[in-house]
Amino acid sequence: xxxxxxxNVTKSFGSLEVIxxxxxxxxxxxxxxxxxxxxxxxxxxxxxxxxxESITSGELTFDGSLMNNxxxxxxxxxxxxQSYALYPHMKVFDNMAFGMKLAKAGADEVKNxxxxxxxxxxxDHLLDRLPKQLSGGQRQRVAIGRAIVRDPRVFLFDEPLxxxxxxxxxxxxxxxxxxxxxMDDVTMIYVTHDQxxxxxxxxxxxxxxxxxxxxxxxxxxxxxxxxxxxxxxFIGSPKMNFLSAGFAEPFGCATIGIRSEHIxxxxxxxxxSGEVVHAExxxxxxxMFVEIGSDEPxxxxxxxxxxxxxxxxxxxxxxxxxxxxxxxxGRPVR
Amino acid sequence: MNRSAADWVRLSAFYALVxxxxxxxxxxxxxxxxTSLKSGTAIFRVDYIPVDFSFKNxxxxxxxxxxxxxxxxxxxxxxxxxLFALFLAVTASYxxxxxxxxxxxxLLVTILGVSxxxxxxxxxxxxxxxxxxxxYNTPWAMVLSYTIFTLPxxxxxxxxxxxxxxxxxxxxxxxxxxxxxxxxxxxxMPLLWPALVTTGLLAFIGAWNEFLFALTFTISETQRTVPxxxxxLSGASEQExxxxxxxxxxxxxxxxxxxxxxxxxxxIVAGLTAGGVKG
Amino acid sequence: MANRNNSRPxxxxxxxxxxxxxxxxxxxxxxxxxxxxxxxxxLLRTIYFSFTNTSLTDLYxxxxxxxxxxxxxxxxxxxxxxxxxxxxxxxxxNAVWNxxxxxxxxxxxxxxxxxxVALVLxxxxxxxxxxxxxxxxxxxxxxxxxxxxxxWMLNDQxxxxxxxxxxxxxxxxxxAWTASIDTAMTAVLVVDIWKTTPFMALLCLAGLQMIxxxxxxxxxxxxxxxxxxxxxxxxxxxxPALMVAVIFRMLDALRIFDxxxxxxxxxxxxxxxxxxxRENLIDFDKFAYGSAQSTLLFAIIAxxxxxxxxLGRVNLSGEGNR
Numbered sequence: 001x002x003x004x005x006x007x008n009v010t011k012s013f014g015s016l017e018v019i020x021x022x023x024x025x026x027x028x029x030x031x032x033x034x035x036x037x038x039x040x041x042x043x044x045x046x047x048x049x050x051x052x053e054s055i056t057s058g059e060l061t062f063d064g065s066l067m068n069n070x071x072x073x074x075x076x077x078x079x080x081x082q083s084y085a086l087y088p089h090m091k092v093f094d095n096m097a098f099g100m101k102l103a104k105a106g107a108d109e110v111k112n113x114x115x116x117x118x119x120x121x122x123x124d125h126l127l128d129r130l131p132k133q134l135s136g137g138q139r140q141r142v143a144i145g146r147a148i149v150r151d152p153r154v155f156l157f158d159e160p161l162x163x164x165x166x167x168x169x170x171x172x173x174x175x176x177x178x179x180x181x182x183m184d185d186v187t188m189i190y191v192t193h194d195q196x197x198x199x200x201x202x203x204x205x206x207x208x209x210x211x212x213x214x215x216x217x218x219x220x221x222x223x224x225x226x227x228x229x230x231x232x233x234f235i236g237s238p239k240m241n242f243l244s245a246g247f248a249e250p251f252g253c254a255t256i257g258i259r260s261e262h263i264x265x266x267x268x269x270x271x272x273s274g275e276v277v278h279a280e281x282x283x284x285x286x287x288m289f290v291e292i293g294s295d296e297p298x299x300x301x302x303x304x305x306x307x308x309x310x311x312x313x314x315x316x317x318x319x320x321x322x323x324x325x326x327x328x329x330g331r332p333v334r
Numbered sequence: 335m336n337r338s339a340a341d342w343v344r345l346s347a348f349y350a351l352v353x354x355x356x357x358x359x360x361x362x363x364x365x366x367x368x369t370s371l372k373s374g375t376a377i378f379r380v381d382y383i384p385v386d387f388s389f390k391n392x393x394x395x396x397x398x399x400x401x402x403x404x405x406x407x408x409x410x411x412x413x414x415x416x417l418f419a420l421f422l423a424v425t426a427s428y429x430x431x432x433x434x435x436x437x438x439x440x441l442l443v444t445i446l447g448v449s450x451x452x453x454x455x456x457x458x459x460x461x462x463x464x465x466x467x468x469x470y471n472t473p474w475a476m477v478l479s480y481t482i483f484t485l486p487x488x489x490x491x492x493x494x495x496x497x498x499x500x501x502x503x504x505x506x507x508x509x510x511x512x513x514x515x516x517x518x519x520x521x522x523m524p525l526l527w528p529a530l531v532t533t534g535l536l537a538f539i540g541a542w543n544e545f546l547f548a549l550t551f552t553i554s555e556t557q558r559t560v561p562x563x564x565x566x567l568s569g570a571s572e573q574e575x576x577x578x579x580x581x582x583x584x585x586x587x588x589x590x591x592x593x594x595x596x597x598x599x600x601x602i603v604a605g606l607t608a609g610g611v612k613g
Numbered sequence: 614m615a616n617r618n619n620s621r622p623x624x625x626x627x628x629x630x631x632x633x634x635x636x637x638x639x640x641x642x643x644x645x646x647x648x649x650x651x652x653x654x655x656l657l658r659t660i661y662f663s664f665t666n667t668s669l670t671d672l673y674x675x676x677x678x679x680x681x682x683x684x685x686x687x688x689x690x691x692x693x694x695x696x697x698x699x700x701x702x703x704x705x706x707n708a709v710w711n712x713x714x715x716x717x718x719x720x721x722x723x724x725x726x727x728x729x730v731a732l733v734l735x736x737x738x739x740x741x742x743x744x745x746x747x748x749x750x751x752x753x754x755x756x757x758x759x760x761x762x763x764x765w766m767l768n769d770q771x772x773x774x775x776x777x778x779x780x781x782x783x784x785x786x787x788x789a790w791t792a793s794i795d796t797a798m799t800a801v802l803v804v805d806i807w808k809t810t811p812f813m814a815l816l817c818l819a820g821l822q823m824i825x826x827x828x829x830x831x832x833x834x835x836x837x838x839x840x841x842x843x844x845x846x847x848x849x850x851x852x853p854a855l856m857v858a859v860i861f862r863m864l865d866a867l868r869i870f871d872x873x874x875x876x877x878x879x880x881x882x883x884x885x886x887x888x889x890x891r892e893n894l895i896d897f898d899k900f901a902y903g904s905a906q907s908t909l910l911f912a913i914i915a916x917x918x919x920x921x922x923x924l925g926r927v928n929l930s931g932e933g934n935r
Binding site: 052054071 | 628629630632
């Protein structure tokens with residue numbers, strides 16, 4: 001239950017400006033995901049909110065009160081780190097209790113809170129172990145448990161799944177989504193470079209690029225109405241196809257973008273035609289790479305197994321209304 | 335010469351080199367032990383393998399005037415110096431490795447510079463200070479003066495060790511509300527104790543072996559440390575050097591060091607390298 | 614979870630960085646004070662003494678005499694001009710020459726031998742751990758003890774070294790290694806090299822182990838001769854580590870005292886700057902004169918270090934920036 005507002009926030013390391021005037025409102029209880037390529041400043045944004053980095057200029061408020069000069073432990077935040085950052089020499093219980101003990105909480109209260117959090121995460125049988133005796137997934141649960149024990153207003157995640165293997169990543173993602181539903185009054189901010197994590201977890205996504213907020217919106221807003229070529233290309237997998245120059249002219253813009261699932265094979269009224277140069281069969285879908293003379297081959301997604309021999313020429317056309325048009329500056333033409 | 339013969343020659347040359355290294359390294363110590371076990375005139379006969387096993391020299395040393403006293407002095411001085419240096423160095427190296435502030439690089443270079451000081455350059459000034467404080471001819475004179483090399487060394491080595499601790503653990507502690515003091519005592523110290531042991535041991539060896547200050551700041555035999563005692567161990571007359579007891583004393587003070595060094599071999603190598611190469 | 618934080622006063626507090634900087638200052642202060650007391654202040658006093666005629670027995674009775682301890686022009690009644698002071702003292706220049714000779718030769722051999730030992734230790738063979746343990750022994754033995762041990766081994770009448778050399782037919786009768794002017798320096802060098810080569814070897818070894826193994830494998834696949842591999846790959850890659858090790862050793866060698874004091878007492882052939890300074894300071898009651906000499910030694914080392922840092926642009930702080 002904290003509404004977080006960033007007003008013209010900047011951050012410089014020496015002469016290097018990493019965050020260039022961020023304006024953002026995160027609603028109370030919202031699950032906000034910061035996403036962007038590496039070096040875009042998403043982690044720095046999170047660290048500014050956590051207080052681990054100081055803000056160079058601008059204002060950061062939680063529920064209207066200014067947080068710029070408040071130390072991290074007094075902000076009512078909890079953070080889950082990429083490397084878990086468990087205290088290696090402390091047992092799980094002490095790891096989770098450390099913050100409360102430092103805040104001079106009573107022993108009973110500490111015990112109750114830790115055990116409650118452990119039950120919630122199903123790690124209550126691990127409380128006597130040391131971090132090195134746990135698996136990666138268990139460590140991440142302990143790290144989340146330690147954050148829950150802090151009873152935060154704001155829950156911060158810094159790429160918490162990157163160190164887990166693929167299967168565990170999906171499981172933990174679901175776990176985090178569940179956590180968000182259970183703690184629906186806690187604002188959560190989650191940093192990732194993985195747009196699938198962003199799409200599946202977020203209430204709203206904030207796309208960052210070079211220290212600037214590119215677009216903020218719900219996953220479907222970003223998917224359907226990207227505010228720039230950058231966002232269009234970053235959100236969605238496989239990447240949106242972009243065609244420019246001669247291909248875009250008939251549509252009256254500099255560049256057109258079309259997602260792979262919005263192209264269909266057409267025999268008669270084909271917009272484009274080309275040779276199939278590669279195909280990837282994923283079982284449920286098939287991605288066909290069609291060379292139509294543009295910079296990169298067009299990726300076309302077809303449901304089910306689609307046996308098209310390589311080298312065959314096929315015709316393609318966009319689904320109506322699914323074409324994205326962009327001007328020379330990369331902004332959408334609507 | 336076929337291929338395997340060439341390999342054989344190369345291999346034996348290599349092992350010959352290994353053998354030379356080992357023999358040269360340990361022979362003097364071996365010979366000191368061998369000599370220390372001789373008594374009477376046997377000492378003036380050159381032997382390559384031990385033939386006498388007499389502990390008379392050891393008895394002479396241990397019952398001798400002040401040798402035990404010197405060992406106690408040495409332990410006391412080196413131990414106090416090291417504890418004092420570690421106490422100051424742990425907090426200082428946290429600041430140097432973990433906090434960004436202006437002039438940090440300069441401070442580090444200065445500390446390194448102090449550790450390279452020629453000790454003779456401070457001898458006159460320290461002599462005055464020691465006299466002024468009234469600690470001339472007491473172990474405190476050594477504790478004070480040894481700080482000049484143990485403190486920079488421990489700070490430097492601990493700084494390199496602390497720099498390698500993961501930053502996220504510290505940040506987790508910050509978010510948990512830990513102050514820098516709590517971070518050092520509750521989070522870093524438990525993680526660093528192997529490094530502390532190594533650094534302490536190396537500093538201890540340095541203090542244990544020191545000679546210039548110990549020679550200059552003590553006058554009476556009862557205040558001497560071991561190196562001074564051994565250096566000034568003399569016989570009845572000026573000409574007659576008591577080699578047997580000297581070797582026995584040498585062996586007595588060296589064996590604990592050698593044992594420690596062999597036990598902590600790996601850690602010591604890591605500590606020396608942290609102090610040297612990384613810098 | 615409610616009512617936390619909203620009513621707290623805001624803004625006037627220190628942020629995290631400022632708080633940490635304040636803590637850092639408090640943490641550093643004791644160390645800086647300690648180092649000031651045992652290093653900076655005594656050094657300044659030594660330099661001050663070098664400009665006075667203070668004596669050991671009357672530390673506060675000295676008067677300012679300017680540069681007289683360093684160099685003083687004096688006209689004798691006969692009209693002849695003589696120069697006095699350390700800089701005109703042949704004994705001092707002899708000590709300077711001894712120190713330089715000792716440092717250069719010992720560091721050279723220690724580097725070469727250290728590199729050889731490191732190369733041996735870097736190879737994989739059975740019993741490598743034992744070799745490393747063995748070479749740590751000379752390092753662990755106190756300098757004074759090794760001086761005594763070697764003094765005994767180098768003894769002119771009963772020493773094992775003479776015995777070996779005579780048995781091998783290299784010499785006819787025993788040499789007074791430590792006492793003879795001709796061999797005293799050799800004796801000191803041998804002991805120092807024996808004692809310090811292990812340290813160099815360990816530093817070199819650390820440098821060698823930072824070279825990725827696959828470089829050697831690639832060279833072997835390319836059929837490069839091992840000697841060429843050493844000169845073209847190994848040496849250039851360990852050079853930075855080697856240079857740091859050499860500089861550390863050099864600074865150590867320039868201030869050598871204990872080994873020489875014990876192994877070859879009062880030998881003109883080995884007396885170094887540290888030895889002669891202490892002799893004047895304490896034994897000869899030329900306190901101020903000795904101070905001047907130790908100040909000079911400090912100045913020499915300081916210039917040497919600055920030159921090295923400036924020329925090599927060595928990043929001694931070990932930080933990644935710049």
